[in-house]
Amino acid sequence: MSVMSSGQSLDLLVPRRRPLWDEIKGIPGSMQLVDLTRIQQTWAYGYIVDAVRLLAAGAVVDAIRRAFVWLYNRVKLRYATSAEFVLGDPAYEWIVLFLTENNVWQQARDFRVSSKSSKLVYGVTVSADPDIIGSADYVPTYESPQLFRWRGYWVEVQRYRAQIQGNSGQPQQAAAIFLTVFTRKLSVLSELVEEAHRGYQHKIKPYVTIFLADSPSFGGSFLWNVKRKPHRPIESIILPDGILDDLISDAKGFFASEAWYHRAGIPHRRGYLLYGPPGTGKSSTIHAIAGELNLEIHSFSLSSTFVDDAFLQRATATIPKRSIVLVEDIDCALPSRDDDDDSDAGSPVRREHQPRNGVTLSGLLNMIDGIGSEEGKLFFATTNHVDRLDSALMRPGRIDRRIRYTLATGAQARGLFERLFRDAEVDMDSPGSTSVETKEEPQSHTDSDKLEVPPLDVSPDPAKSTASGGPDPSFPDATGSADLPAPQMLSSAQLAELAQQFAATMRDYEFSPAELQGYLLSNRDRPIAAAKEMEAWVARQRAEREEKAELKAERRERVRVVRAQMEAARFQQYAAYPPFPQPPFSLPPPLPPPSPAPPSSDHGGAVDVTAVSPAVDKLAAVATAAPSSLPPTTSAPALGLEDVVPVPKLVNGVNGTS
Numbered sequence: 255m256s257v258m259s260s261g262q263s264l265d266l267l268v269p270r271r272r273p274l275w276d277e278i279k280g281i282p283g284s285m286q287l288v289d290l291t292r293i294q295q296t297w298a299y300g301y302i303v304d305a306v307r308l309l310a311a312g313a314v315v316d317a318i319r320r321a322f323v324w325l326y327n328r329v330k331l332r333y334a335t336s337a338e339f340v341l342g343d344p345a346y347e348w349i350v351l352f353l354t355e356n357n358v359w360q361q362a363r364d365f366r367v368s369s370k371s372s373k374l375v376y377g378v379t380v381s382a383d384p385d386i387i388g389s390a391d392y393v394p395t396y397e398s399p400q401l402f403r404w405r406g407y408w409v410e411v412q413r414y415r416a417q418i419q420g421n422s423g424q425p426q427q428a429a430a431i432f433l434t435v436f437t438r439k440l441s442v443l444s445e446l447v448e449e450a451h452r453g454y455q456h457k458i459k460p461y462v463t464i465f466l467a468d469s470p471s472f473g474g475s476f477l478w479n480v481k482r483k484p485h486r487p488i489e490s491i492i493l494p495d496g497i498l499d500d501l502i503s504d505a506k507g508f509f510a511s512e513a514w515y516h517r518a519g520i521p522h523r524r525g526y527l528l529y530g531p532p533g534t535g536k537s538s539t540i541h542a543i544a545g546e547l548n549l550e551i552h553s554f555s556l557s558s559t560f561v562d563d564a565f566l567q568r569a570t571a572t573i574p575k576r577s578i579v580l581v582e583d584i585d586c587a588l589p590s591r592d593d594d595d596d597s598d599a600g601s602p603v604r605r606e607h608q609p610r611n612g613v614t615l616s617g618l619l620n621m622i623d624g625i626g627s628e629e630g631k632l633f634f635a636t637t638n639h640v641d642r643l644d645s646a647l648m649r650p651g652r653i654d655r656r657i658r659y660t661l662a663t664g665a666q667a668r669g670l671f672e673r674l675f676r677d678a679e680v681d682m683d684s685p686g687s688t689s690v691e692t693k694e695e696p697q698s699h700t701d702s703d704k705l706e707v708p709p710l711d712v713s714p715d716p717a718k719s720t721a722s723g724g725p726d727p728s729f730p731d732a733t734g735s736a737d738l739p740a741p742q743m744l745s746s747a748q749l750a751e752l753a754q755q756f757a758a759t760m761r762d763y764e765f766s767p768a769e770l771q772g773y774l775l776s777n778r779d780r781p782i783a784a785a786k787e788m789e790a791w792v793a794r795q796r797a798e799r800e801e802k803a804e805l806k807a808e809r810r811e812r813v814r815v816v817r818a819q820m821e822a823a824r825f826q827q828y829a830a831y832p833p834f835p836q837p838p839f840s841l842p843p844p845l846p847p848p849s850p851a852p853p854s855s856d857h858g859g860a861v862d863v864t865a866v867s868p869a870v871d872k873l874a875a876v877a878t879a880a881p882s883s884l885p886p887t888t889s890a891p892a893l894g895l896e897d898v899v900p901v902p903k904l905v906n907g908v909n910g911t912s
């Protein structure tokens with residue numbers, strides 16, 4: 255075994271570095287400040303040299319990249335057209351759907367995932383297994399740039415987003431998609447946008463799109479919250495004959511007569527006011543019309559605190575042509591300028607000088623007038639209190655038609671019943687149908703297609719029962735001997751009969767369609783029981799209403815008594831006021847016509863103040879009035895004290911103190 259010396263082994267293992275510094279050292283006159291040989295021999299030396307080389311290479315690459323970007327931007331500027339689509343604008347939705355339909359998302363690697371909702375029409379299925387429907391929507395974010403071909407043109411898409419501070423001071427998400435088409439022809443871009451719009455319209459055809467202005471807007475753009483609802487069939491709205499058809503033909507006629515409006519110089523806008531009690535179908539009508547005419551709804555909630563005149567203006571400016579602009583419960587937002595009495599002081603109606611939000615009547619009127627600036631819009635307003643609306647709002651040009659909704663008539667009740675149970679199948683074994691009476695032998699029937707169950711007589715007529723109290727043997731109990739197959743379909747005659755029985759138990763204008771619908775829905779699978787039990791339901795409702803009315807009357811009486819007591823206390827307080835100070839000089843003679851009002855020591859001592867201000871007449875009347883006849887007020891100034899105060903001032907003025 256040979257053992258090498260340490261010097262030998264080093265020679266073998268570490269190749270000698272040819273020292274650059276040795277040469278430098280050898281240059282005559284060079285000064286050696288540090289021991290370069292030692293540095294050179296350290297392990298880090300090689301790395302340092304490599305790093306410097308890398309740095310140089312990086313700088314070169316970066317310079318090339320910058321040059322390329324510069325060139326690319328120049329080319330883009332010269333040979334491309336681009337457009338920006340901002341989140342919240344309807345066009346943003348068109349483009350996202352367009353990108354999805356063109357499979358651009360397949361290049362995307364980043365998605366936004368949200369639980370499945372009817373809101374989205376452009377979520378994609380990323381599951382490899384087509385049988386898996388999935389419970390989530392995957393929406394590509396396009397945050398890294400994607401290139402794709404469209405009609406032979408290269409198109410680049412990229413989305414940017416940022417957090418910005420909203421109007422309310424809260425941070426909000428802002429996002430925009432940039433689309434660049436590499437062609438100098440502007441028309442290509444507009445064709446692309448048009449195609450995107452058409453595709454979107456087609457895709458959402460089964461839905462009504464509702465844009466809600468229910469959050470503060472931000473930045474320069476306006477943010478709409480987008481929702482989609484399936485179309486509501488027109489036939490599902492049960493109104494007195496002709497109302498709905500009339501409304502729809504009016505709206506259709508409006509869109510068809512655009513040229514006429516232009517010629518006549520009238521803004522192409524039509525306003526409708528739907529008024530009536532809650533739950534009578536006002537909102538449902540608007541949704542059904544939007545579906546029928548293929549319109550989008552832009553809906554405002556004026557009761558939100560962040561809504562003000564500027565907000566309305568900005569939102570209205572973004573509403574596209576052929577849309578419905580909807581203001582629900584318009585009375586809640588604004589006071590009536592015509593309504594000057596205090597009778598509704600406790601109502602939600604807001605006086606213009608007591609704003610709950612920043613909307614004023616003139617702001618709302620401007621908004622309605624502004625709707626016409628972008629032509630072709632229907633303006634709908636709904637209210638439960640038409641009497642509270644200002645006449646300026648109701649004038650033709652703003653509201654062109656008013657449609658009154660009422661509580662349900664018997665015909666409406668029948669219509670609702672038939673609509674909900676038209677295709678109902680009656681399960682004879684279900685608990686709700688155990689007492690259904692069916693005739694054993696099928697009878698002749700007009701609607702032979704649906705004649706699976708013979709006509710029913712479900713009237714709760716005790717005569718139908720046998721003397722023993724049991725059911726008529728000719729109507730065997732379904733749970734027992736009837737060997738009819740279940741479930742069975744109601745024929746139209748049976749349905750009409752049940753509907754008649756259902757409606758006969760109530761009076762006209764007693765319940766809203768919404769209330770009736772609520773009852774019917776709770777009996778969704780039991781049409782026969784629903785008709786039979788309606789009488790009991792009506793009785794319960796009436797009893798509840800009576801109870802409520804009694805409670806309300808009691809509460810009113812309590813409030814009246816408390817108010818009267820408060821007024822009396824105020825009166826006492828007022829009566830205890832010290833008399834007005836007597837001026838140290840005599841007042842000028844009373845103004846003509848001289849008032850023979852008796853002097854009152856309660857109102858200024860020897861001074862005949864009633865001659866100075868008519869307000870004092872009011873004071874005199876108040877002072878002599880019984881407490882129960884005082885006007886209902888909530889604060890002392892309402893007694894007329896505000897009016898009275900100037901009188902002593904006047905005296906002082908004469909006195910030379912001011």
Ligand SMILES: Nc1ncnc2c1ncn2[C@@H]1O[C@H](COP(=O)(O)OP(=O)(O)OP(=O)(O)O)[C@@H](O)[C@H]1O
Nearest residue numbers: 490491492493531532533534535536537538767768
């Ligand atoms: N005339 C009707 N025909 C069919 N369904 C109706 C009718 N009226 C009300 N409904 C039903 O009642 C529910 C409430 O109706 P809707 O919201 O349209 O009433 P509304 O008059 O707008 O009430 P509100 O004034 O409280 O907003 C809906 O589900 C609707 O289906």
